[in-house]
Amino acid sequence: MAGIYLHIPFCKQACYxxxxxxSTSLAQRPxxxxxxxxxxxxxxxxxxxxxVSSIYFGGGTPSLLPQEDLRQLLDQLYxxxxxxxxxxITLEANPDDLSPQKLQELRTAGINRLSIGIQSFHEEDLxxxxxxxxxxxxxxCILDAKAAGFxxxxxxxxxxxxxxxxxxxARNVQQAIGLGITHLSCYAxxxxxxxxxxxxxxxxxMPAVDADKAARHFEQLMNRTAQAGYEHYExxxxxxxxxxxxxxxxxxxxxxxxxxxxxxxxxxGHSRQWNLASNAGYIKSLEQGIIPFEREELTPVMMLNEYIxxxxxxxxxxxxxxxxxxxxxxSRDQLLQAAHPFLQKKWMVxxxxxxxxxxxxRLFADGIASDLFFS
Amino acid sequence: MKNIRNFCIIAHIDHGKxxxxxxxxxxxxxxxxxxxxxxxxxxxDLEREKGITIKSHAIQMNYSQNGQQYVFNLIDTPGHVDxxxxxxxxxxxxxxxxxxxxxxxxxQAQTISNLYLALENDLEIIPVINKIDMxxxxxxxxxxxxxxxxxxxxxxxxxxxxxxxxxxxEILKAIVERIPAPKGDPEAPLQALIFDSVFNSFxxxxxxxxxxxxxxxxxxxxxxINTDQEYFADEVGILKxxxxxxxxxxxxxxxxxxxxxKNAKEVKVGxxxxxxxNPSKEAIKGFEEVKPMVFAGIFPVNTEDxxxxxxxxxxxxxxxxxxTFELETSQALGFGFRCGFLGMLHMEIIQExxxxxxNQTVITTVPNVSFIAHTTRQETITVNNPSEMPDPxxxxxxxxxxxxxxxxxxxxxxxxxxxxxxxKRGLLINQSYLTPTRVELIFEMxxxxxxxxxxxxxxxxxxGYASFDYSPIGRRDSDIVxxxxxxxxxxxxxxxxxxxxxxxxxxxxxxxxxxxELLPRQQFMIAIQAAIGAKILARETISAMRKDVTAKCYGxxxxxxxxxxxxxKEGKKRMRQIGNVEVPQEAFLAVLKLDx
Ligand SMILES: Nc1nc2c(ncn2[C@@H]2O[C@H](COP(=O)(O)OP(=O)(O)OP(=O)(O)O)[C@@H](O)[C@H]2O)c(=O)[nH]1
Ligand code: SF4
Ligand SMILES: [Mg+2]
Numbered sequence: 001m002a003g004i005y006l007h008i009p010f011c012k013q014a015c016y017x018x019x020x021x022x023s024t025s026l027a028q029r030p031x032x033x034x035x036x037x038x039x040x041x042x043x044x045x046x047x048x049x050x051x052v053s054s055i056y057f058g059g060g061t062p063s064l065l066p067q068e069d070l071r072q073l074l075d076q077l078y079x080x081x082x083x084x085x086x087x088x089i090t091l092e093a094n095p096d097d098l099s100p101q102k103l104q105e106l107r108t109a110g111i112n113r114l115s116i117g118i119q120s121f122h123e124e125d126l127x128x129x130x131x132x133x134x135x136x137x138x139x140x141c142i143l144d145a146k147a148a149g150f151x152x153x154x155x156x157x158x159x160x161x162x163x164x165x166x167x168x169x170a171r172n173v174q175q176a177i178g179l180g181i182t183h184l185s186c187y188a189x190x191x192x193x194x195x196x197x198x199x200x201x202x203x204x205x206m207p208a209v210d211a212d213k214a215a216r217h218f219e220q221l222m223n224r225t226a227q228a229g230y231e232h233y234e235x236x237x238x239x240x241x242x243x244x245x246x247x248x249x250x251x252x253x254x255x256x257x258x259x260x261x262x263x264x265x266x267x268x269g270h271s272r273q274w275n276l277a278s279n280a281g282y283i284k285s286l287e288q289g290i291i292p293f294e295r296e297e298l299t300p301v302m303m304l305n306e307y308i309x310x311x312x313x314x315x316x317x318x319x320x321x322x323x324x325x326x327x328x329x330x331s332r333d334q335l336l337q338a339a340h341p342f343l344q345k346k347w348m349v350x351x352x353x354x355x356x357x358x359x360x361x362r363l364f365a366d367g368i369a370s371d372l373f374f375s
Numbered sequence: 376m377k378n379i380r381n382f383c384i385i386a387h388i389d390h391g392k393x394x395x396x397x398x399x400x401x402x403x404x405x406x407x408x409x410x411x412x413x414x415x416x417x418x419x420d421l422e423r424e425k426g427i428t429i430k431s432h433a434i435q436m437n438y439s440q441n442g443q444q445y446v447f448n449l450i451d452t453p454g455h456v457d458x459x460x461x462x463x464x465x466x467x468x469x470x471x472x473x474x475x476x477x478x479x480x481x482x483q484a485q486t487i488s489n490l491y492l493a494l495e496n497d498l499e500i501i502p503v504i505n506k507i508d509m510x511x512x513x514x515x516x517x518x519x520x521x522x523x524x525x526x527x528x529x530x531x532x533x534x535x536x537x538x539x540x541x542x543x544x545e546i547l548k549a550i551v552e553r554i555p556a557p558k559g560d561p562e563a564p565l566q567a568l569i570f571d572s573v574f575n576s577f578x579x580x581x582x583x584x585x586x587x588x589x590x591x592x593x594x595x596x597x598x599x600i601n602t603d604q605e606y607f608a609d610e611v612g613i614l615k616x617x618x619x620x621x622x623x624x625x626x627x628x629x630x631x632x633x634x635x636x637k638n639a640k641e642v643k644v645g646x647x648x649x650x651x652x653n654p655s656k657e658a659i660k661g662f663e664e665v666k667p668m669v670f671a672g673i674f675p676v677n678t679e680d681x682x683x684x685x686x687x688x689x690x691x692x693x694x695x696x697x698x699t700f701e702l703e704t705s706q707a708l709g710f711g712f713r714c715g716f717l718g719m720l721h722m723e724i725i726q727e728x729x730x731x732x733x734n735q736t737v738i739t740t741v742p743n744v745s746f747i748a749h750t751t752r753q754e755t756i757t758v759n760n761p762s763e764m765p766d767p768x769x770x771x772x773x774x775x776x777x778x779x780x781x782x783x784x785x786x787x788x789x790x791x792x793x794x795x796x797x798x799k800r801g802l803l804i805n806q807s808y809l810t811p812t813r814v815e816l817i818f819e820m821x822x823x824x825x826x827x828x829x830x831x832x833x834x835x836x837x838x839g840y841a842s843f844d845y846s847p848i849g850r851r852d853s854d855i856v857x858x859x860x861x862x863x864x865x866x867x868x869x870x871x872x873x874x875x876x877x878x879x880x881x882x883x884x885x886x887x888x889x890x891x892e893l894l895p896r897q898q899f900m901i902a903i904q905a906a907i908g909a910k911i912l913a914r915e916t917i918s919a920m921r922k923d924v925t926a927k928c929y930g931x932x933x934x935x936x937x938x939x940x941x942x943x944k945e946g947k948k949r950m951r952q953i954g955n956v957e958v959p960q961e962a963f964l965a966v967l968k969l970d971x
Contacts, residue, residue: 005931058929212918248929251929251933263931264931265931265934267933272933272934274931274934296934302937305937305940305941306933306937309936309940310933366936366940366943367943369940370940370941370944370947371947373940373941373944375941375944
């Protein structure tokens, strides 16, 4: 099973914490869509005719695209690739774009899953993040999306920010659960280098991120979603049974995916490649028939480390037989030995022959993964 | 021999020595166009990266004038104060020196100190005003400064630009006409002074020498007079861009020898080579031992790598005779070396070279100068390491090394410099105007106050319009105390510092704050304390870790995130476990970063 990712590199305004590639000018939209269609032709064999089970429009803000663009992109994909009839087709949307009419258009275009960038239901947080929407739109768009018939809905929420109190976070989580949203992606606010947030913190115009608060919020989140019947199937992802994200799961399971558009990443099992993160550069190069990208071939050690890093984040965990099968028995033994202190600390358990993080261990997922890395 | 000219290029840092050397090499076609690059003699990676010369570099050129063929041996030298030892060794191989002065900056502190070094060696000085292509060039003013300094005539001063090539022909002519040919007796027993050596992993040790008398021949049996060891001259030759083997190297010339020696200790820079066939009994006067100014511990990150590190240190010492070290043991860090450095830049460079050229990851500890402690039992103890400081109850007094600092600046900055130096326990000894716009200030100051960040502060206080040189003036009694750092109550010997009592409180507080920043949170609370004896001066706590970054992970993040975690893993490798606390490598140098 394979996935396809389309990067739509436009946003209305720049959120302070964001380090994705996007432009706030839509002037080049027509040329860019043209060249993405062209890139599909050039990459039609990348997935080797494997069945595609998920398509994901990410960004940037794909909900800025008019229906016609979406239709063209999807048509071309269906023509060139082997897309399953029941494929999961997700589009990332921002609340301020989701009018009832827009929602209807998206459904007609074939989108069957929406990922809405809510981030918070509180006005104060949204302002602080410099989001384009307000708290009223945050709530209204979910009601409208449900009314328009979108059952498969996921929302993004950010915790740990300076304006978000413990109680405010509890209310956000409760609001999402109460609305019956089937899937939640919840992220700790992270300060990425080069973002406005990073700049403000350095200039001491904003307080540094409070790691203790973020940890409290994460624990709160785990408890509350568990009570409400959500499965914590990946560090940042929670779903009611049967509503896991197929597309994101393919990333964590090491499935191949093709990324299209500026800055998009692709993976074919043994190498990763990423397109140039510049709209103008991308367009110019593709006009010459060349996809501008860089590639990294993965060594066995890199593959093993990626396997450890991604699977440890999931509830299925890092499967020891898979490690032995793909990387040799020695690797399995060595991994188990390195895991020993974490098993002792109860940050990890051995379950169904897999190393699985406990709720406490999830707070240290990255640190544990890096300790288990091979070199 | 009458057509040989041995000379070096000396100047204040960045006055354009290496660039001028490029032009000389180009003009004499010593280096093909293909091999040419800016500052071609700066061939160490570190030199290229930092844009400064660290090691002297000798190279031979051929030059013809009026139908005569000349051999020039040029030595490019470093300008930074820490490396003045390199300059003094180069001088021993020469009869003359090009003294460069930047046309926009004029005479600076190391212009003067390097000039005096050259005069002590009786070298013929050719003053050159360099960089005359620059907009800010002040030729007449700099001419006056030079005349004042060395008492020459204005016609004696050459004008040049290493950048554009102006004046190169005149310099070459002056070298022929003004620098004397080497003296020496070709028939006398061989005497060759080793002025430098390098280690080559294939060929062993390569020694560079200047021949004062006699000839050195390939294949003959030779002896190092001071160590009294005999070897075969497997290969001898002269120095071009690479090594150029010859059958023999003659009196007056500069060359190299390879004898297959692999052990660094056997070759001493400053030793004299003679031949066994016709041995000379006398050695040429070598070099004064270099005196290290700063001491710090260097430890392997993994205790098992100690022997390997020892081997690397010995090889590095061959390339850098100014590095000294002896065994040190630390409770916190295990076996390592107490090393002596010429200054902080030198220390930084040694650490970087160990990492790059020898693949060693090391931990460097808080540097200090060398004190002398007198005990109540009339013992005299040299303290190069805080652990050597006797207990206060046994201590009678401590002597601290002082220096004379010479600072040349514009009158506008006198105020700032006074504030800076007085704040560093300095005493103003003299102030004199060299010209109406240039003033020289002389201070006496404790060495320890200038080794750490003094030079950076001086530069920022004067916007770069100050140059600085110093020389030791002996030791004076001083109220020095040992300050310890405790992590969760355990004393960390590698973080102890020797410091003037008046500074201890402030220093302890800042160090604790800095350590709080540098120590990663752990699963338990960490108390950081600074103490003199039993008295706690400052305290900080790091609360227990709740979480490390567990950020999102998309398809696009996977390789980026993998690299991040790989880097984290590397970082952890450099941590040391002290008691139950993990201490990263940077923490041991926290003391140097207190003002950041
Ligand atoms: N304009 C101008 N710049 C020059 C000239 N010579 C050198 N420079 C510049 O001055 C800087 C220092 O030059 P170097 O040749 O490395 O100086 P140096 O004296 O060898 O420096 P150290 O060996 O570190 O003491 C470089 O940026 C050169 O490009 C010149 O004649 N004119
Ligand atoms: S809308 Fe999304 S992609 Fe655009 S700036 Fe905000 S967070 Fe980044
Ligand atoms: Mg130089």
